[in-house]
Amino acid sequence: MMNNDLSTAFTELVTRRRSVRGFLPTAVEQPLLERVFELAQRSPSNCNTQPWQVYVASGEVVEALRRQLPEAMMSGHMELDFPFDGVYQGEYKCRQHDAAAQLYQAMGIERGDKAGRGEAFMRNFHFFGAPHVAFLFLHQDFAMREAADLGMYAQNLMLSLSAHGLASCPMTALSFHSGIVRAALDVPDDYKLLFGIALGYEDEQCAANRCRVGRAPLSEAVHFRR
Ligand SMILES: Cc1cc2nc3c(=O)[nH]c(=O)nc-3n(C[C@H](O)[C@H](O)[C@H](O)COP(=O)(O)O)c2cc1C
Structure with a gap:
C-alpha cells in the first residue's frame, strides 16, 4: 500500500472508532476474534514486557456476569482494584459533563430525568448487550507505567476491532466488581x-x-x- 493510501486508511479507522453502547447479540466467530486479538499483541510496552493479561468472556460466562454485575451494583456492593484517585476539575470536568449530556441527549433522556439516567447507567453492567467482553488485568507488582502499556494495548485492540467491522466500548464500570469478575473467569x-x-x-x-x-x-x- 502506498503511503497516501495508508494515511487515508488510518484516518478513516481512527475516525470510525468510537464508543458503541448498543450491540447485536450475534456472536463473533472465534477465528475472527483471534485475528483481532493477534494484531493487538503488536502493541508497544515498556521493555517489551507486554504486561496485559486479557480474559475474553463469551457464551455462558458472559451471560453469568450479565446477571451478577447488575445485581451486585443494585445491592451497593463495589470492589475496585484501582481506586478513583484522579480528580476532574476545570476543563476536564466540563468535558466530562458535555460527554454525558451528549449521550443522554442522543438517548432522549431529559436533564432532570434521574430515573432515566439511572437506567442508562445500569446498561453498563449489561455490557450494552455485547456478546463478548474483554477484561484487562495487570499483575499486582505493576504500576502506572504498565497501566499506560495496557492503555496502548486497548487502543490497538479497539482499532483492530474497527478495522474488522466490529465495535467496542472501553468501560471502567466493568472494574467495579473485580472479585466477581476474577471468580467468573478463573483469574x-x-x-x-x-x-x-x-x-x-x-x-x-x-x-x-x-x-x-x-x-x-x-x-x-x-x-x-522550538
Ligand atoms: C479507560 C476508559 C474507560 C471508559 N469507561 C466507560 C464506561 O464505564 N462507560 C461508558 O459508557 N463509557 C466509558 N468510556 C468511554 C468514554 O466515555 C469515551 O471514550 C469518550 O467519551 C470519548 O468518546 P468516543 O470513545 O466515542 O470517542 C471509557 C473510555 C475509556 C478510555
Missing part, C-alpha cells in the same frame, strides 16, 4: 482488573449510538516548542 488473585471492553457488532438502530463526542482543539492539548 489468579494477584492479577488486578483495570477495565473492560465490550465488543461485538454494532446495533445501528440503538439511539445511544447516535452520540458522537468531539475533541478539544489541538492547541489545548499539544504544545509545540
